[in-house]
Amino acid sequence: MRQEIGETGGGLRRGGSLVAKDARHVLHPWADLSALGGQGSLMVCEAQGVEVMDSAGRKYLDAIGGMWCVTVGYGRPELIDAMQAQARRMPYFTPFADVANEPAAELAALLAELSPGDLNRVHFTTCGSTAVESAVRIAHLYFASRGRPAKRHVLSRVNAYHGSTYLAASLSGKEADRTRFHYETEWVHHLENPGFDPDDAPLSASERLGQLIDGMEAAIADIGPENIACFIAEPVLASGGVLIPPPGYHQATRELCRRHDILYISDEVVTGFGRVGHFFASEAKFGIVPDMVVTAKGLTSGYQPLGAVLISDHIAGTLTESADPAKPVFSNGFTYSGHPVACATAIANIDVMQREDICGHVRDVGPYFVERLRELRNSPLVSAVRGDHLMACVECQVPGETGPTARNQALAGRVDAYCEKAGLLVRPFENLCIMSPPLVITKDEIDRIVAIMTESLARAEHDLR
Ligand code: PLP
Numbered sequence: 001m002r003q004e005i006g007e008t009g010g011g012l013r014r015g016g017s018l019v020a021k022d023a024r025h026v027l028h029p030w031a032d033l034s035a036l037g038g039q040g041s042l043m044v045c046e047a048q049g050v051e052v053m054d055s056a057g058r059k060y061l062d063a064i065g066g067m068w069c070v071t072v073g074y075g076r077p078e079l080i081d082a083m084q085a086q087a088r089r090m091p092y093f094t095p096f097a098d099v100a101n102e103p104a105a106e107l108a109a110l111l112a113e114l115s116p117g118d119l120n121r122v123h124f125t126t127c128g129s130t131a132v133e134s135a136v137r138i139a140h141l142y143f144a145s146r147g148r149p150a151k152r153h154v155l156s157r158v159n160a161y162h163g164s165t166y167l168a169a170s171l172s173g174k175e176a177d178r179t180r181f182h183y184e185t186e187w188v189h190h191l192e193n194p195g196f197d198p199d200d201a202p203l204s205a206s207e208r209l210g211q212l213i214d215g216m217e218a219a220i221a222d223i224g225p226e227n228i229a230c231f232i233a234e235p236v237l238a239s240g241g242v243l244i245p246p247p248g249y250h251q252a253t254r255e256l257c258r259r260h261d262i263l264y265i266s267d268e269v270v271t272g273f274g275r276v277g278h279f280f281a282s283e284a285k286f287g288i289v290p291d292m293v294v295t296a297k298g299l300t301s302g303y304q305p306l307g308a309v310l311i312s313d314h315i316a317g318t319l320t321e322s323a324d325p326a327k328p329v330f331s332n333g334f335t336y337s338g339h340p341v342a343c344a345t346a347i348a349n350i351d352v353m354q355r356e357d358i359c360g361h362v363r364d365v366g367p368y369f370v371e372r373l374r375e376l377r378n379s380p381l382v383s384a385v386r387g388d389h390l391m392a393c394v395e396c397q398v399p400g401e402t403g404p405t406a407r408n409q410a411l412a413g414r415v416d417a418y419c420e421k422a423g424l425l426v427r428p429f430e431n432l433c434i435m436s437p438p439l440v441i442t443k444d445e446i447d448r449i450v451a452i453m454t455e456s457l458a459r460a461e462h463d464l465r
Pocket of ligand 1: 130132
């Protein structure tokens with residue numbers, strides 16, 4: 001939810017017929033229903049490099065990366081040319097059953113090379129939510145194929161975000177998103193939020209790890225391992241507030257899953273494709289090989305909608321060897337699964353990432369980004385700064401008032417509005433300003449982000465007096 005700055009006025013929402021049409025007819029994801037059709041939206045029209053421009057011609061440094069997804073920056077001719085060429089050659093044909101397309105086949109082979117361990121089988125979807133949904137259905141099918149259909153419960157975590165289809169929304173654990181929609185609760189369980197902030201922890205890292213693993217073991221014992229199909233986890237919880245588990249957490253949870261025959265699904269929709277310095281964080285950064293990895297967003301740098309589930313040979317082998325002889329069909333998939341234009345874009349994106357060593361660049365500028373943002377803790381309005389390479393958040397609070405209270409949320413909204421007015425887009429969530437800039441961001445541009453944040457915090461502090 002965006003906030004206007006009052007008399008000084010952001011002046012960002014212009015009249016104009018398209019803004020009016022949007023206000024009258026579009027129901028935006030995560031729209032504020034109490035204000036539907038009221039205040040006009042920020043109409044973003046053009047984009048280049050790390051900047052976007054609105055309909056009034058104002059430019060903004062995009063510290064959101066579109067929505068955690070624009071990784072190689074806007075206006076990349078390599079991606080645009082690939083999209084155009086594929087659209088001309090063959091824009092679409094069914095991906096169902098025994099029909100293939102060239103870009104999807106090539107992209108699947110590339111993903112198998114980049115992915116951890118033996119995750120060599122790719123099921124394409126249309127976005128992150130449909131990939132999450134498909135991964136859980138595959139876990140169910142896997143156990144049903146092994147004659148264990150009771151294994152269908154799913155473990156997720158508080159503060160996780162996994163998408164907004166019915167099951168993905170049910171797996172998500174952000175309290176603020178739990179509204180009057182209906183959620184699956186019978187077989188979806190949420191473990192404790194695993195975030196650990198060494199600056200602000202009453203427990204040591206190893207004590208916290210012990211607590212989290214004990215909690216997970218207790219939940220498994222309570223539900224019964226014979227009833228649990230899978231555990232789904234973002235390596236670093238992204239939109240739930242950039243929550244970083246204590247060292248050893250990923251390996252310990254992986255081990256628990258292995259011991260109890262529970263499939264481990266790593267949701268790398270945000271952490272994949274370079275955001276924390278690797279194509280996939282699970283193995284390269286956290287030392288685990290999951291049973292399945294879910295990816296989307298950075299897969300195409302956000303230029304085209306596409307998601308994928310990367311599946312281990314072991315699971316794929318079980319599905320084929322133990323298929324129901326009466327109905328051997330894998331009845332999951334979408335009209336636009338492995339869309340040729342989206343897959344061609346992803347191939348061009350991977351090519352750019354490899355040629356320009358984007359992951360290496362992130363490993364270089366990422367620590368600088370987090371360190372510079374941590375300077376913002378000098379402001380009395382900042383209670384915490386958390387980050388891992390190019391995903392970070394700044395937690396705002398009115399001095400003396402902790403947590404996402406109404407006043408703290410309003411404060412973060414105010415900081416966000418001042419940033420917007422000064423030409424910087426950050427993403428407000430509760431009392432957080434979340435940032436995930438394009439991965440091609442430079443140290444100078446990082447300095448610009450920090451300067452605008454510093455100034456915006458100072459203005460918000462002045463307003464409080
Ligand atoms: N998983 C994670 C970790 C995400 O952050 C998101 C979206 O933000 C999703 C899944 C859902 O992806 P999509 O919005 O493409 O459906």
